[in-house]
Amino acid sequence: MPKLNRDTRTDVTFTLNGKKVTARSEPRLLLTDLLRHELGATGTHVGCEHGVCGACTVRIDGEPARACLTLAAQAEGADIQTVEGLEPEPGGMSPLQAAFREHFALQCGFCTAGILISLKALFDRKPGASEQEIREQLSGHLCRCTGYTPIVRAALAAQAQMREEEPRNA
Amino acid sequence: MKPAPFDYVRAASLDEALSALHEAGDEARVIAGGQSLVPMLNMRLARPSVLVDVMRIGELARIEHRKGMITIGAGVRQAQLERWAPLAGTLPLVASMMPWVGHAQTRSRGTVCGSFAHADPSAELPLALLALEGEVHLRSKKARRVLPAADFFLGMMATAAQPGEMVEAIGLPAHGIGTGTAFAEVARRHGDFAIVACAAIARPGGAIRLAVGGVADTPQAIALPDPSDPDFDDRLNEFAWALNARDDLHASARYRRDLVRSLGRRTVEEAVSCRS
Amino acid sequence: MTVNPPADRWVGRSVPRIEDAALLTGRGRFIDDLPTHAGTLAAAILRSPHGHAAIRSIDATAALASDGVVAVVTGDDVQRLTRSMTVGVKANVECWPIATDRVRYVGEPVAIVVAADRYLAEDAAERIAVDYEILPAVVDPEAALGSDAPVLHPSLGSNLINERSFSYGDPDGAFAGAAHRIAVEIAYPRNSCTPIETYGVVAGYDPGEDAYDILANFQGPFSIHAVVARALKVPGNRMRLRTPPSSGGSYGIKQGVFPYMILMGVAARIAGRPVKWVEDRLEHLAASVSATNRVTRLEAAVEADGRITALAFDQIEDCGAHLRAPEPATLYRMHGNMTGAYAIANVSIRNRVVLTNKTPTGLNRGFGGPQIYYPLERLMQRIARQLNLDPLDVVRRNLIPANAFPYRTATGALLDSGDYPAALERAVVEGGLGELVERRTNARAKGRLYGIGMAAVVEPSVSNMGYITTVLTPGEREKAGPKNGAQATATIAIDPLGSVSVKVASVPQGQGHRTVLAQVVADALGLEPSAIAVVADVDTARDAWSIASGNYSSRFAPAVAGAAKLAADRIRAKLEAVAAGQLNTMPADVVFAGGRAASRSNPDNGVSFARVAAAAHWAPGTLPETVDQTIRETVFWTPPELSAPNGSDEVNSSLCHGFIFDFCGVEVDAVTGEARIDRYVTMHDCGTILHPAMVEGQVRGGFAHALGAALYEEYAYGADGSFQSGTLADYLIPTVMEVPEPVILHHETPSPFTPLGAKGVGEGNCMSTPACIANAVADAIGVDDLDLPLTPSKIAGLLAGPERQAKNPPRQAREAQPGGRRKLTGEGAAEVAASREAVWKMLLDPATLEAIIPGSHGVTQVSDTHFTADVTLGVGPVKGRYKAEIELFDLDEPNAVTLRGTTTGALGFGEGEGRITLSDTGTGKTRIAYTYEAGIGGKVASVGGRLLDGAARVVIGQFFKALANHAGGANGPGTGLLARLKGLIGGRS
Numbered sequence A: 001m002p003k004l005n006r007d008t009r010t011d012v013t014f015t016l017n018g019k020k021v022t023a024r025s026e027p028r029l030l031l032t033d034l035l036r037h038e039l040g041a042t043g044t045h046v047g048c049e050h051g052v053c054g055a056c057t058v059r060i061d062g063e064p065a066r067a068c069l070t071l072a073a074q075a076e077g078a079d080i081q082t083v084e085g086l087e088p089e090p091g092g093m094s095p096l097q098a099a100f101r102e103h104f105a106l107q108c109g110f111c112t113a114g115i116l117i118s119l120k121a122l123f124d125r126k127p128g129a130s131e132q133e134i135r136e137q138l139s140g141h142l143c144r145c146t147g148y149t150p151i152v153r154a155a156l157a158a159q160a161q162m163r164e165e166e167p168r169n170a
Numbered sequence B: 001m002k003p004a005p006f007d008y009v010r011a012a013s014l015d016e017a018l019s020a021l022h023e024a025g026d027e028a029r030v031i032a033g034g035q036s037l038v039p040m041l042n043m044r045l046a047r048p049s050v051l052v053d054v055m056r057i058g059e060l061a062r063i064e065h066r067k068g069m070i071t072i073g074a075g076v077r078q079a080q081l082e083r084w085a086p087l088a089g090t091l092p093l094v095a096s097m098m099p100w101v102g103h104a105q106t107r108s109r110g111t112v113c114g115s116f117a118h119a120d121p122s123a124e125l126p127l128a129l130l131a132l133e134g135e136v137h138l139r140s141k142k143a144r145r146v147l148p149a150a151d152f153f154l155g156m157m158a159t160a161a162q163p164g165e166m167v168e169a170i171g172l173p174a175h176g177i178g179t180g181t182a183f184a185e186v187a188r189r190h191g192d193f194a195i196v197a198c199a200a201i202a203r204p205g206g207a208i209r210l211a212v213g214g215v216a217d218t219p220q221a222i223a224l225p226d227p228s229d230p231d232f233d234d235r236l237n238e239f240a241w242a243l244n245a246r247d248d249l250h251a252s253a254r255y256r257r258d259l260v261r262s263l264g265r266r267t268v269e270e271a272v273s274c275r276s
Numbered sequence C: 001m002t003v004n005p006p007a008d009r010w011v012g013r014s015v016p017r018i019e020d021a022a023l024l025t026g027r028g029r030f031i032d033d034l035p036t037h038a039g040t041l042a043a044a045i046l047r048s049p050h051g052h053a054a055i056r057s058i059d060a061t062a063a064l065a066s067d068g069v070v071a072v073v074t075g076d077d078v079q080r081l082t083r084s085m086t087v088g089v090k091a092n093v094e095c096w097p098i099a100t101d102r103v104r105y106v107g108e109p110v111a112i113v114v115a116a117d118r119y120l121a122e123d124a125a126e127r128i129a130v131d132y133e134i135l136p137a138v139v140d141p142e143a144a145l146g147s148d149a150p151v152l153h154p155s156l157g158s159n160l161i162n163e164r165s166f167s168y169g170d171p172d173g174a175f176a177g178a179a180h181r182i183a184v185e186i187a188y189p190r191n192s193c194t195p196i197e198t199y200g201v202v203a204g205y206d207p208g209e210d211a212y213d214i215l216a217n218f219q220g221p222f223s224i225h226a227v228v229a230r231a232l233k234v235p236g237n238r239m240r241l242r243t244p245p246s247s248g249g250s251y252g253i254k255q256g257v258f259p260y261m262i263l264m265g266v267a268a269r270i271a272g273r274p275v276k277w278v279e280d281r282l283e284h285l286a287a288s289v290s291a292t293n294r295v296t297r298l299e300a301a302v303e304a305d306g307r308i309t310a311l312a313f314d315q316i317e318d319c320g321a322h323l324r325a326p327e328p329a330t331l332y333r334m335h336g337n338m339t340g341a342y343a344i345a346n347v348s349i350r351n352r353v354v355l356t357n358k359t360p361t362g363l364n365r366g367f368g369g370p371q372i373y374y375p376l377e378r379l380m381q382r383i384a385r386q387l388n389l390d391p392l393d394v395v396r397r398n399l400i401p402a403n404a405f406p407y408r409t410a411t412g413a414l415l416d417s418g419d420y421p422a423a424l425e426r427a428v429v430e431g432g433l434g435e436l437v438e439r440r441t442n443a444r445a446k447g448r449l450y451g452i453g454m455a456a457v458v459e460p461s462v463s464n465m466g467y468i469t470t471v472l473t474p475g476e477r478e479k480a481g482p483k484n485g486a487q488a489t490a491t492i493a494i495d496p497l498g499s500v501s502v503k504v505a506s507v508p509q510g511q512g513h514r515t516v517l518a519q520v521v522a523d524a525l526g527l528e529p530s531a532i533a534v535v536a537d538v539d540t541a542r543d544a545w546s547i548a549s550g551n552y553s554s555r556f557a558p559a560v561a562g563a564a565k566l567a568a569d570r571i572r573a574k575l576e577a578v579a580a581g582q583l584n585t586m587p588a589d590v591v592f593a594g595g596r597a598a599s600r601s602n603p604d605n606g607v608s609f610a611r612v613a614a615a616a617h618w619a620p621g622t623l624p625e626t627v628d629q630t631i632r633e634t635v636f637w638t639p640p641e642l643s644a645p646n647g648s649d650e651v652n653s654s655l656c657h658g659f660i661f662d663f664c665g666v667e668v669d670a671v672t673g674e675a676r677i678d679r680y681v682t683m684h685d686c687g688t689i690l691h692p693a694m695v696e697g698q699v700r701g702g703f704a705h706a707l708g709a710a711l712y713e714e715y716a717y718g719a720d721g722s723f724q725s726g727t728l729a730d731y732l733i734p735t736v737m738e739v740p741e742p743v744i745l746h747h748e749t750p751s752p753f754t755p756l757g758a759k760g761v762g763e764g765n766c767m768s769t770p771a772c773i774a775n776a777v778a779d780a781i782g783v784d785d786l787d788l789p790l791t792p793s794k795i796a797g798l799l800a801g802p803e804r805q806a807k808n809p810p811r812q813a814r815e816a817q818p819g820g821r822r823k824l825t826g827e828g829a830a831e832v833a834a835s836r837e838a839v840w841k842m843l844l845d846p847a848t849l850e851a852i853i854p855g856s857h858g859v860t861q862v863s864d865t866h867f868t869a870d871v872t873l874g875v876g877p878v879k880g881r882y883k884a885e886i887e888l889f890d891l892d893e894p895n896a897v898t899l900r901g902t903t904t905g906a907l908g909f910g911e912g913e914g915r916i917t918l919s920d921t922g923t924g925k926t927r928i929a930y931t932y933e934a935g936i937g938g939k940v941a942s943v944g945g946r947l948l949d950g951a952a953r954v955v956i957g958q959f960f961k962a963l964a965n966h967a968g969g970a971n972g973p974g975t976g977l978l979a980r981l982k983g984l985i986g987g988r989s
């Protein structure tokens, strides 16, 4: 059985934003540290390291999850999406990102990556999520700047736009 | 805020997991979703020398409904249970609790059994287990045993699981026809652990059971008469006192007792009203 | 919003933010994202688990031998290489960024480990052995003034570090002649706006030049630069301070990173390599900074109609364990504004600053405002209640009249502009106060608890750098020399291609400064905002900056954006002359618009902006004689109104004064005590609005912070100095589910004192909202005294009558004194198959103790009645190794004995006392009964108090169970709680 020794760095391989990546890690390395400091994907932020603030939220196999509560070793073989994977092309913005800009749904932007990821996961799974469901999803995130109202507005606007575009893309 | 070092076993089968647990004994912890354990690792409150990851064991990731019993394996994530189609029909009480369990971002990874194994007295799922008189399937390399919920929870984050033993599954009796259930909770914020959580079950025959979390060191339950019974409030009051509530940062002991009395009654009444 | 965007200019429009493209795509550049010098090491800080203790010794041997460790820095090193930080009052006290001879608050740095990475640094930090002698602690500011209170700084002689009294007008006369004297007493709690990004510092030291290079997500004020350079014993030009381009929020808090600049500078110097430290959340909660808690008695002299003729403040300000720069600024920031929005001519103030065993305080959004307005606005409601007046009428009668501006307050502020009555009346109508009153009537008719609250406040902005000297006597000020002003700087540069850059020292933490500056400069130069590049982070080695630089006191819109406008105007005037030459016209005829310079009279006669702008680079010889260059203009702007405090202690503490009038309807759930905000209306006059959406964002953000302060957030301490809000599961920040959407209204009266007419807007709701919500709750439940936060438990407690008692009250449900040390009490009994004498022997026998102490690794007998043990204790996954001392007292052989024990270890410390009684049950069996009382502190108490209590109970239970087993006995009836429940419920529940 594969036993990873505490002092040994071993390879972890997973898909990050559609690309296969391999990095070396000790068993205790947190996924946040692996993403940010080993892979340079610094868009995912760290605000508490105990699972409350939501800044570190990434998608693991499609689901929004706390990267700070995930060991890098647990990510072996997973499909991970971070904020860096939301952009349709360099310099472009997805409807969700554009709606955040339009509605001033961020100030310092430190909480934003996690929030975008959570909303993206929700809309992918449930394009017609109600405002209440959107709020429930957002309740797993702390934002100290905005008072949340513009975030909810941006989410609703992005949802409307995505639903409008969807039949066209389909 | 980084974990102390540990070895990590990615068990591919139950046997592997049990062997690893057996070998390391007291020094090992199972890691499933990690939503309760990793915060404690990060704070170095917990410092096991070996973590045994059981999430690659396919057979543990199953929810089964057989002979009136719903069995939920150690690998079943909370989100999986929440989206399990038969949930509302077979475990309406659990279905009504699920949105209160942490947040979507923790339910996605956290497992159902992990919440039991962690045994936080304010958590919703242990309360469900006790309210429904469910059972816990423990397994070690050498033996398996089944414990009733009430015998499993020993104290704050303390359970009857022995070194080398893991929760393999839990079993919850499926909803009986005509039974009424209700759940209510008061927490400081949405998604916080309960200050007081109440789950009530009213059986068609008249038996009423109220389970309360967040007050004592483990969830606790009591059999109560019909809320119209003149003894009802007395019994509930004695129960509220016996839970030995304590003051903390978020609520006074008195407040907790008040909620056991008021919310307890309200929850029972609701369960009774939807009994048929 | 009621603001219509102007069509002819960019300022005033909600243009998309320049900042957002990077932040939305994961390309922000926060401190922990930036590349560091190769070989940079990571630091972890060992912190005090005690509120107050003397340090007997620190042994870092094991830590230094630990993997990857390069250095361990302690207070001795810091004392050797630096000097004490400057203290803002005259007092015989030192202020170090790390503990030297004693620790004075939980979380105080004790040692810094520098290692290859943070994981290894934390491993090593655990191996540092610190021997503490625990001292009595004091956390209550009033208690700290008591003659028997433990003194934090012996050199000071007491905990009172500064006291001043002030009198303006004739308060004594006014009180003597008053129809009524009405007072409130308030204990304002500690809270913090806690940014989601924590502190970060990267420090380097160059021994060749004896120079420090420090990158920190510091927010200003840059007066702190002087404090740091002085502490590091280098001239200011050898202390290069840089800030990262992005910062994850601050709200004042990141001012408090500066002691860590000193510590990391020293660490880098000792390690010989750059050192990076990123604060973790536990460190942040326990040991960054917070607002002050304050005890206030505020009394008013009141006429029969509710008009106030005098106010008397008695304030006790709790700044924590050290008076750190710029404290006691929280107490003096509002000094010119003590009368709020009201015309009150007579004021007396007694200000005392005390030190307690809590974390030192610092900047926090609203800075000093909530501590003033909570008492003042609660008092307004109290006056209305007591005199049976409509609270709105009491406010109306006292407001500063519209024709009185600029208005000089009794304590010296010069209120720049406003029309408070008009703003208030508009809010009442547009916000629908009448409808709320109706809702209250209907709700009350149905027996529901509904209340209305209001608050009127003046929001100061652009601090006078001299206000803090009000803490000195006029004589002391005379000696020290005057301090005043608020230098703002802005630089406009034009490059050889004629494009425009703006540089300011405003250090935004998310407010969108770059966008607004682009708007301001675009308007001045006739360009698109997107054509302007803006840099707002600071490098003190290269940029124009001064002590007032930075992001605080809401100074951006009024001061920094204003300075940028002045710089743009200045460069435009020069460019007009250049263009006039190129266009063969007069400078006054030149218009800049649409990226061109053209003749006003003949619009076809024009050239591109770039051509005009770049001339100073390519053809300086063609510039008209009146123009030296158009490459760079730096403007320094300081408003003349901000003079130093005068000989009568009058001070214009801030330049601008916005006005806010809030009201809200709140319903209280009679069962759960939860307060639900039905509607919240907030009317703002912040002068000219530069960017409506950002103003709205500031108001909403401030409101959310204030809502947290009102209902959820508190940095709570136990009486022993233990810190109880150590995680984000205990320090409760509101989520989207808790924050309602306020109705925001505006009434614009531009400031005559600022270049753009703008005033600050970001802090006002932190001042008004806590009082407004509390007034509503007080109105709903009909009480006079309310202290924040208004938790459901607290509100329910105020509503509750006598409690229904149990027929059979459990004995152990003794309740801890509120705010006291976490006290655990318990009892239990076990029956064992051994005689009393045998059991007695076991209790005194190290071998038995060894066997029955849970997790024991060895027991040593020091004397007959004194043992030490090394134990591993834990419950569930929580385990730690501890040193235990056990002493036996009151021996009554073989009947009873008292055990007193202490444990210390990585997870915390505990002490407890238990009485064991042995009684003969006949047939050779003995019943062992015990009662205990234990107290626990340290890391676990901060992060998981709940867990800890449970763990202690389990461990104590295990001990007696083991004793019973060891004595060969059957398990007794078990511990009290479980047994009673089982008895009650019958069998297995």
Ligand code: FES
Pocket (backbone or CB within 6 Å): A045, A046, A047, A048, A049, A050, A051, A052, A053, A054, A055, A056, A057, A066, A067, A068, A069
């Ligand atoms: S950093 Fe992961 S939830 Fe806060």
Ligand code: FES
Pocket (backbone or CB within 6 Å): A105, A106, A107, A108, A109, A110, A111, A112, A142, A143, A144, A145, A146, C196, C248, C249, C510
């Ligand atoms: S935008 Fe700053 S924390 Fe959300």
